[in-house]
Ligand code: SAH
Protein backbone atom coordinates (compact mmCIF):
# COMPACT_ATOMS: atom_id res chain seq x y z
CA UNK A 166 0.00 0.00 0.00
CA UNK A 167 1.42 3.40 -0.93
CA UNK A 168 1.74 5.93 1.85
CA UNK A 169 1.77 9.70 1.59
CA UNK A 170 5.39 9.79 2.80
CA UNK A 171 6.64 7.55 0.00
CA UNK A 172 8.77 9.21 -2.67
CA UNK A 173 6.97 9.23 -6.01
CA UNK A 174 9.62 7.81 -8.36
CA UNK A 175 7.60 8.75 -11.45
CA UNK A 176 8.90 12.33 -11.46
CA UNK A 177 12.59 11.60 -10.94
CA UNK A 178 15.00 12.04 -13.86
CA UNK A 179 18.15 9.89 -13.92
CA UNK A 180 20.05 12.23 -11.60
CA UNK A 181 17.15 12.42 -9.15
CA UNK A 182 16.68 8.66 -9.25
CA UNK A 183 20.39 8.03 -8.58
CA UNK A 184 20.30 10.39 -5.60
CA UNK A 185 17.22 8.66 -4.25
CA UNK A 186 18.85 5.24 -4.65
CA UNK A 187 22.08 6.47 -3.02
CA UNK A 188 19.98 7.38 0.04
CA UNK A 189 18.64 3.84 0.06
CA UNK A 190 22.23 2.55 -0.14
CA UNK A 191 21.75 1.32 -3.71
CA UNK A 192 24.02 1.61 -6.75
CA UNK A 193 23.35 3.98 -9.70
CA UNK A 194 22.80 1.12 -12.15
CA UNK A 195 19.86 -0.06 -10.04
CA UNK A 196 18.37 3.42 -10.38
CA UNK A 197 18.70 3.18 -14.16
CA UNK A 198 17.06 -0.23 -14.18
CA UNK A 199 14.06 1.04 -12.22
CA UNK A 200 13.79 4.18 -14.36
CA UNK A 201 13.64 1.97 -17.43
CA UNK A 202 10.98 -0.24 -15.88
CA UNK A 203 8.80 2.75 -15.10
CA UNK A 204 9.12 4.73 -18.30
CA UNK A 205 10.09 2.32 -21.07
CA UNK A 206 8.06 -0.59 -19.87
CA UNK A 207 5.28 1.21 -18.05
CA UNK A 208 5.60 -0.67 -14.76
CA UNK A 209 3.04 0.57 -12.27
CA UNK A 210 4.40 -1.30 -9.27
CA UNK A 211 7.62 -2.88 -8.09
CA UNK A 212 6.43 -6.47 -8.17
CA UNK A 213 6.56 -6.37 -11.98
CA UNK A 214 10.30 -5.61 -11.93
CA UNK A 215 11.47 -9.19 -12.27
CA UNK A 216 15.18 -8.53 -12.74
CA UNK A 217 15.42 -6.51 -9.51
CA UNK A 218 16.39 -8.47 -6.38
CA UNK A 219 13.45 -9.28 -4.17
CA UNK A 220 14.85 -7.52 -1.09
CA UNK A 221 15.29 -4.31 -3.08
CA UNK A 222 11.73 -4.59 -4.34
CA UNK A 223 10.55 -4.93 -0.76
CA UNK A 224 12.62 -1.92 0.23
CA UNK A 225 11.14 0.12 -2.64
CA UNK A 226 7.65 -0.96 -1.70
CA UNK A 227 8.16 0.55 1.72
CA UNK A 228 9.99 3.75 0.77
CA UNK A 229 8.70 4.63 -2.67
CA UNK A 230 5.70 4.65 -4.98
CA UNK A 231 4.81 5.05 -8.66
CA UNK A 232 1.84 7.38 -8.63
CA UNK A 233 0.45 8.88 -11.85
CA UNK A 234 -2.48 11.34 -11.84
CA UNK A 235 -5.92 9.73 -11.89
CA UNK A 236 -7.83 9.67 -15.19
CA UNK A 237 -11.31 11.13 -14.62
CA UNK A 238 -12.25 11.83 -18.21
CA UNK A 239 -11.31 10.28 -21.58
CA UNK A 240 -12.89 11.46 -24.83
CA UNK A 241 -12.07 10.97 -28.48
CA UNK A 242 -13.06 13.38 -31.27
CA UNK A 243 -14.17 12.34 -34.74
CA UNK A 244 -10.68 13.14 -36.09
CA UNK A 245 -9.01 10.73 -33.62
CA UNK A 246 -7.82 13.44 -31.22
CA UNK A 247 -8.06 12.07 -27.70
CA UNK A 248 -8.26 14.13 -24.53
CA UNK A 249 -7.75 12.98 -20.97
CA UNK A 250 -8.88 14.89 -17.91
CA UNK A 251 -6.48 14.05 -15.11
CA UNK A 252 -7.17 14.66 -11.47
CA UNK A 253 -4.04 15.86 -9.70
CA UNK A 254 -5.54 16.57 -6.28
CA UNK A 255 -8.90 17.14 -4.62
CA UNK A 256 -9.45 20.49 -6.30
CA UNK A 257 -7.58 20.40 -9.60
CA UNK A 258 -7.58 18.47 -12.84
CA UNK A 259 -5.56 19.19 -15.97
CA UNK A 260 -5.81 18.05 -19.55
CA UNK A 261 -3.51 16.19 -21.91
CA UNK A 262 -4.30 15.75 -25.60
CA UNK A 263 -3.07 13.16 -28.12
CA UNK A 264 -3.14 14.23 -31.76
CA UNK A 265 -2.57 11.42 -34.29
CA UNK A 266 -1.32 12.46 -37.72
CA UNK A 267 0.12 10.60 -40.70
CA UNK A 268 3.45 9.21 -39.61
CA UNK A 269 3.51 10.81 -36.21
CA UNK A 270 1.64 11.29 -32.96
CA UNK A 271 1.89 14.36 -30.76
CA UNK A 272 1.04 14.56 -27.09
CA UNK A 273 0.22 18.02 -25.77
CA UNK A 274 0.92 18.26 -22.03
CA UNK A 275 -0.01 20.75 -19.31
CA UNK A 276 2.56 22.25 -16.94
CA UNK A 277 0.35 24.15 -14.49
CA UNK A 278 -3.24 24.02 -13.22
CA UNK A 279 -4.37 27.34 -14.68
CA UNK A 280 -1.98 30.15 -15.62
CA UNK A 281 -0.99 33.47 -14.06
CA UNK A 282 -0.36 35.27 -17.33
CA UNK A 283 -3.93 36.04 -18.34
CA UNK A 284 -3.71 36.25 -22.13
CA UNK A 285 -7.28 37.35 -22.94
CA UNK A 286 -7.82 34.93 -25.87
CA UNK A 287 -6.88 31.82 -23.84
CA UNK A 288 -9.34 29.74 -21.82
CA UNK A 289 -6.64 28.68 -19.36
CA UNK A 290 -5.59 32.30 -18.85
CA UNK A 291 -9.18 33.34 -18.25
CA UNK A 292 -9.62 30.86 -15.47
CA UNK A 293 -6.74 32.10 -13.32
CA UNK A 294 -3.95 30.20 -11.63
CA UNK A 295 -4.11 27.50 -9.05
CA UNK A 296 -0.79 25.73 -8.77
CA UNK A 297 2.30 24.33 -10.44
CA UNK A 298 2.25 20.69 -11.44
CA UNK A 299 4.98 18.43 -10.06
CA UNK A 300 7.41 16.62 -12.38
CA UNK A 301 5.48 13.40 -11.67
CA UNK A 302 2.23 15.07 -12.71
CA UNK A 303 3.80 16.30 -15.95
CA UNK A 304 5.63 13.12 -17.00
CA UNK A 305 2.63 11.20 -15.66
CA UNK A 306 0.64 12.58 -18.61
CA UNK A 307 3.03 10.89 -21.06
CA UNK A 308 3.16 7.74 -18.95
CA UNK A 309 -0.64 7.52 -18.87
CA UNK A 310 -1.02 8.29 -22.57
CA UNK A 311 1.47 5.54 -23.41
CA UNK A 312 -0.48 3.24 -21.15
CA UNK A 313 -3.82 4.14 -22.73
CA UNK A 314 -2.46 3.83 -26.27
CA UNK A 315 -0.78 0.51 -25.48
CA UNK A 316 2.69 1.60 -26.49
CA UNK A 317 4.87 0.92 -23.48
CA UNK A 318 7.35 -1.86 -24.26
CA UNK A 319 5.43 -4.44 -22.26
CA UNK A 320 2.14 -3.98 -24.06
CA UNK A 321 3.97 -3.66 -27.36
CA UNK A 322 5.57 -7.07 -26.74
CA UNK A 323 2.17 -8.50 -25.96
CA UNK A 324 1.23 -7.47 -29.47
CA UNK A 325 -1.32 -4.84 -28.49
CA UNK A 326 0.33 -2.13 -30.54
CA UNK A 327 3.90 -2.18 -31.70
CA UNK A 328 3.75 1.28 -33.27
CA UNK A 329 5.45 4.01 -31.32
CA UNK A 330 2.38 6.14 -31.12
CA UNK A 331 3.83 9.19 -29.41
CA UNK A 332 6.69 10.61 -31.46
CA UNK A 333 6.47 14.22 -30.30
CA UNK A 334 5.61 16.05 -27.10
CA UNK A 335 4.63 19.70 -26.93
CA UNK A 336 4.23 21.75 -23.75
CA UNK A 337 1.25 23.56 -25.19
CA UNK A 338 -1.47 22.50 -22.79
CA UNK A 339 -2.47 24.44 -19.70
CA UNK A 340 0.04 26.76 -18.08
CA UNK A 341 3.30 28.58 -18.72
CA UNK A 342 6.15 26.03 -18.61
CA UNK A 343 8.84 28.67 -18.02
CA UNK A 344 7.22 29.54 -14.69
CA UNK A 345 7.51 25.94 -13.51
CA UNK A 346 10.93 24.85 -14.70
CA UNK A 347 11.81 22.99 -11.50
CA UNK A 348 9.26 20.41 -12.62
CA UNK A 349 9.37 20.93 -16.41
CA UNK A 350 13.13 20.29 -16.70
CA UNK A 351 13.19 16.84 -15.06
CA UNK A 352 10.08 15.90 -17.05
CA UNK A 353 11.69 17.04 -20.33
CA UNK A 354 14.89 15.18 -19.42
CA UNK A 355 12.93 11.97 -18.94
CA UNK A 356 11.34 12.48 -22.35
CA UNK A 357 14.73 12.60 -24.09
CA UNK A 358 16.48 10.04 -21.87
CA UNK A 359 17.28 6.76 -23.67
CA UNK A 360 16.26 4.88 -20.55
CA UNK A 361 13.07 6.97 -20.49
CA UNK A 362 11.06 7.81 -23.59
CA UNK A 363 14.06 8.25 -25.91
CA UNK A 364 12.58 11.12 -27.92
CA UNK A 365 14.99 13.29 -29.86
CA UNK A 366 15.66 16.73 -28.42
CA UNK A 367 13.97 18.33 -31.40
CA UNK A 368 10.76 16.38 -30.89
CA UNK A 369 10.11 17.86 -27.47
CA UNK A 370 8.88 21.44 -27.77
CA UNK A 371 8.41 23.90 -24.93
CA UNK A 372 6.10 26.78 -25.77
CA UNK A 373 6.40 30.07 -23.92
CA UNK A 374 4.65 33.40 -24.00
CA UNK A 375 8.09 34.94 -23.50
CA UNK A 376 9.28 34.56 -19.91
CA UNK A 377 12.90 35.51 -20.51
CA UNK A 378 14.66 34.23 -17.38
CA UNK A 379 13.01 30.85 -17.96
CA UNK A 380 14.18 30.76 -21.59
CA UNK A 381 17.76 31.38 -20.46
CA UNK A 382 17.57 28.67 -17.83
CA UNK A 383 16.06 26.11 -20.19
CA UNK A 384 18.80 26.87 -22.74
CA UNK A 385 21.41 26.07 -20.09
CA UNK A 386 19.81 23.01 -18.56
CA UNK A 387 17.81 21.25 -21.27
CA UNK A 388 17.77 22.96 -24.69
CA UNK A 389 14.85 21.21 -26.34
CA UNK A 390 12.93 22.82 -29.22
CA UNK A 391 11.45 26.23 -28.43
CA UNK A 392 8.19 27.79 -29.58
CA UNK A 393 7.41 31.40 -28.71
CA UNK A 394 3.91 32.85 -28.68
CA UNK A 395 4.39 36.10 -30.59
CA UNK A 396 0.82 36.96 -31.65
CA UNK A 397 1.50 40.62 -32.47
CA UNK A 398 4.02 42.59 -34.54
CA UNK A 399 4.38 45.54 -32.16
CA UNK A 400 4.55 46.17 -28.42
CA UNK A 401 1.31 48.17 -28.22
CA UNK A 402 -0.77 45.21 -29.45
CA UNK A 403 1.35 42.53 -27.77
CA UNK A 404 1.01 44.32 -24.42
CA UNK A 405 -2.73 43.65 -24.76
CA UNK A 406 -2.70 40.13 -26.17
CA UNK A 407 0.24 38.74 -24.21
CA UNK A 408 0.44 40.87 -21.04
CA UNK A 409 3.87 39.50 -20.03
CA UNK A 410 5.12 41.65 -22.92
CA UNK A 411 4.88 44.68 -20.62
CA UNK A 412 7.67 43.15 -18.60
CA UNK A 413 9.66 41.57 -21.46
CA UNK A 414 9.02 43.54 -24.68
CA UNK A 415 9.68 42.30 -28.20
CA UNK A 416 13.26 43.55 -28.60
CA UNK A 417 14.35 41.76 -25.41
CA UNK A 418 12.38 38.69 -26.44
CA UNK A 419 14.24 38.43 -29.75
CA UNK A 420 17.59 38.83 -27.98
CA UNK A 421 16.61 35.96 -25.66
CA UNK A 422 15.60 33.83 -28.67
CA UNK A 423 19.07 34.36 -30.13
CA UNK A 424 20.72 33.45 -26.83
CA UNK A 425 18.62 30.28 -26.84
CA UNK A 426 19.75 29.36 -30.34
CA UNK A 427 23.39 29.65 -29.27
CA UNK A 428 22.72 26.59 -27.11
CA UNK A 429 20.77 24.85 -29.86
CA UNK A 430 22.90 25.78 -32.86
CA UNK A 431 21.11 24.10 -35.75
CA UNK A 432 17.64 24.91 -34.46
CA UNK A 433 15.18 27.69 -35.18
CA UNK A 434 12.49 29.36 -33.10
CA UNK A 435 8.89 28.56 -33.99
CA UNK A 436 6.83 31.71 -33.62
CA UNK A 437 3.22 30.89 -32.83
CA UNK A 438 0.72 33.44 -34.06
CA UNK A 439 -2.95 33.11 -33.18
CA UNK A 440 -5.19 34.49 -35.96
CA UNK A 441 -7.77 36.86 -34.45
CA UNK A 442 -10.17 38.49 -36.86
CA UNK A 443 -9.64 42.24 -37.19
CA UNK A 444 -7.11 42.29 -34.34
CA UNK A 445 -3.74 41.02 -35.58
CA UNK A 446 -4.45 39.53 -39.02
CA UNK A 447 -3.98 42.29 -41.63
CA UNK A 448 -1.41 42.18 -44.44
CA UNK A 449 0.19 45.30 -42.97
CA UNK A 450 0.66 43.46 -39.67
CA UNK A 451 2.18 40.51 -41.55
CA UNK A 452 4.62 42.90 -43.23
CA UNK A 453 5.49 44.37 -39.84
CA UNK A 454 6.42 40.87 -38.66
CA UNK A 455 9.14 40.69 -41.30
CA UNK A 456 11.23 43.15 -39.31
CA UNK A 457 11.08 40.85 -36.29
CA UNK A 458 11.76 37.74 -38.36
CA UNK A 459 14.89 39.34 -39.81
CA UNK A 460 16.41 39.39 -36.33
CA UNK A 461 16.30 35.66 -35.57
CA UNK A 462 16.32 32.23 -37.27
CA UNK A 463 12.63 31.35 -37.19
CA UNK A 464 9.57 29.75 -38.70
CA UNK A 465 5.94 30.79 -38.27
CA UNK A 466 3.05 28.66 -37.15
CA UNK A 467 -0.31 30.35 -37.65
CA UNK A 468 -2.98 29.09 -35.26
CA UNK A 469 -6.60 29.78 -36.25
CA UNK A 470 -8.20 31.08 -33.03
CA UNK A 471 -10.22 28.46 -31.16
CA UNK A 472 -13.28 30.03 -29.68
CA UNK A 473 -14.56 29.32 -26.19
CA UNK A 474 -17.45 30.69 -24.21
CA UNK A 475 -17.24 34.45 -23.57
CA UNK A 476 -13.89 34.87 -25.31
CA UNK A 477 -14.92 38.02 -27.15
CA UNK A 478 -12.68 37.16 -30.15
CA UNK A 479 -13.39 35.63 -33.55
CA UNK A 480 -11.29 33.38 -35.76
CA UNK A 481 -9.87 34.97 -38.92
CA UNK A 482 -11.40 33.64 -42.13
CA UNK A 483 -9.54 31.05 -44.20
CA UNK A 484 -8.89 33.55 -47.00
CA UNK A 485 -7.46 36.13 -44.57
CA UNK A 486 -5.15 33.50 -43.08
CA UNK A 487 -3.96 32.46 -46.56
CA UNK A 488 -3.22 36.04 -47.50
CA UNK A 489 -1.38 36.69 -44.22
CA UNK A 490 0.70 33.55 -44.72
CA UNK A 491 1.51 34.57 -48.27
CA UNK A 492 3.04 37.88 -47.16
CA UNK A 493 5.42 35.97 -44.92
CA UNK A 494 6.13 33.25 -47.47
CA UNK A 495 6.91 35.72 -50.24
CA UNK A 496 9.59 37.15 -47.98
CA UNK A 497 11.15 33.67 -47.83
CA UNK A 498 9.83 32.54 -44.45
CA UNK A 499 8.58 29.05 -43.73
CA UNK A 500 4.97 29.23 -42.61
CA UNK A 501 2.62 26.48 -41.51
CA UNK A 502 -1.01 26.89 -40.60
CA UNK A 503 -2.14 24.64 -37.79
CA UNK A 504 -5.02 22.35 -38.57
CA UNK A 505 -7.65 22.74 -35.90
CA UNK A 506 -8.02 19.40 -34.16
CA UNK A 507 -10.26 18.01 -31.47
CA UNK A 508 -12.69 20.89 -31.69
CA UNK A 509 -15.74 18.82 -30.79
CA UNK A 510 -14.19 17.83 -27.46
CA UNK A 511 -12.72 21.30 -26.70
CA UNK A 512 -9.22 19.87 -27.07
CA UNK A 513 -7.82 22.49 -29.44
CA UNK A 514 -5.12 24.99 -28.50
CA UNK A 515 -6.25 27.40 -25.83
CA UNK A 516 -9.49 25.57 -25.09
CA UNK A 517 -8.08 23.48 -22.28
CA UNK A 518 -9.56 24.48 -19.01
CA UNK A 519 -9.45 21.33 -16.91
CA UNK A 520 -11.24 21.71 -13.63
CA UNK A 521 -9.33 24.29 -11.69
CA UNK A 522 -10.86 26.26 -8.88
CA UNK A 523 -11.86 29.35 -10.82
CA UNK A 524 -10.82 32.14 -8.53
CA UNK A 525 -13.02 34.63 -10.31
CA UNK A 526 -16.14 32.47 -10.22
CA UNK A 527 -15.66 30.16 -7.29
CA UNK A 528 -19.34 29.41 -6.87
CA UNK A 529 -19.56 27.89 -10.34
CA UNK A 530 -16.68 25.47 -9.78
CA UNK A 531 -17.62 21.84 -10.15
CA UNK A 532 -15.88 19.74 -7.51
CA UNK A 533 -13.85 16.93 -9.03
CA UNK A 534 -15.66 14.40 -6.89
CA UNK A 535 -18.80 15.32 -8.82
CA UNK A 536 -17.14 14.01 -11.97
CA UNK A 537 -17.49 10.51 -10.67
CA UNK A 538 -13.83 10.10 -9.73
N1 SAH B 1 1.79 29.24 -21.96
C1 SAH B 1 2.45 28.79 -23.13
C2 SAH B 1 2.04 27.41 -23.60
C3 SAH B 1 0.59 27.04 -23.54
S1 SAH B 1 -0.47 27.80 -24.70
C4 SAH B 1 2.28 29.82 -24.24
O1 SAH B 1 1.49 30.73 -24.10
O2 SAH B 1 3.02 29.70 -25.23
C5 SAH B 1 -0.02 27.08 -26.27
C6 SAH B 1 -0.36 27.94 -27.46
O3 SAH B 1 -1.78 28.07 -27.63
C7 SAH B 1 0.16 29.36 -27.32
O4 SAH B 1 0.75 29.81 -28.52
C8 SAH B 1 -1.09 30.13 -27.03
O5 SAH B 1 -0.97 31.49 -27.31
C9 SAH B 1 -2.09 29.43 -27.91
N2 SAH B 1 -3.49 29.70 -27.60
C10 SAH B 1 -4.00 30.03 -26.40
N3 SAH B 1 -5.35 30.21 -26.50
C11 SAH B 1 -5.69 29.97 -27.79
C12 SAH B 1 -6.93 29.94 -28.50
N4 SAH B 1 -8.07 30.19 -27.89
N5 SAH B 1 -6.89 29.65 -29.81
C13 SAH B 1 -5.72 29.35 -30.42
N6 SAH B 1 -4.52 29.33 -29.80
C14 SAH B 1 -4.49 29.63 -28.50
Ligand code: SF4
Pocket residue numbers: 280281282283284287288289290291338339340341374394
Ligand atom coordinates in the same frame (compact mmCIF):
# COMPACT_ATOMS: atom_id res chain seq x y z
FE1 SF4 C 1 -0.95 31.24 -20.02
FE2 SF4 C 1 -0.08 30.53 -22.45
FE3 SF4 C 1 -2.72 30.82 -21.96
FE4 SF4 C 1 -1.14 32.98 -22.04
S1 SF4 C 1 -1.61 31.58 -23.74
S2 SF4 C 1 -2.69 32.55 -20.50
S3 SF4 C 1 0.74 32.18 -21.16
S4 SF4 C 1 -1.38 29.30 -21.07
